[in-house]
Amino acid sequence: MRERASKLYHASSYFTAKVLWDQLLLRVLPALALGASTYHLAGLREGTDHFLLYLALVTMLSMNCGCVAYMMGACSPNPAVATFGGAMAVLIYLLFGGLFVSNQAIPHYMQWIQFLTPIYYAYEAMAVNEFDGTVVMMKVDTHSLIGTIKYPLPGANKISLRTQLYQLGINSMTFLRRCNFYGDVWFY
């Protein structure tokens, strides 16, 4: 603050330096470390191209959230308003990101909100990255929703569909709603 008051540099210089170093040290590097360490632990798809795309998506999502925080901080008159606005933005992002609530379950007069949500774009891109070219065939007992799923999981035939979906990292209700909606999962 004293440097600014002494006119040692302009506000744009402060903004540029702050953004560049903050993005690199607090957004890019932690996201890369998180993505690189969890990708194989979570058993996600093999392949360098899928891995690199996943890292890029995690990094871009982290940068998006950081930039949204900058914008809200710059637009807010004081820290209390910025904190409240940030919390509300996080709640809206989580709600419309596609993970907790299926997109088809959102009333269509509110579906435009998901296109303002970075999590929605990243979630959908990660799903495409993970499941592109994957054929899922399942046998479902319609009374109990217990069945089998043909996916390269060891011992997958002896556990419930819900457990297998959790192993695949899929929210089972979202998955089943999407199956019903799009109707191109092969039930037999």
Added chain:
Amino acid sequence: MEMFGFTKEHLTRNIVALALAPLAYLLLAYMVLVMTHKEKR
């Protein structure tokens, strides 16, 4: 993949959106910061 309603067109769109959105946010933050900034003494 189509059973989830996802296509490669969505993948491209999502990557472009994720890449460009930070620039828009930063530009808005920059404009607000620089244009509304007042010297405090």
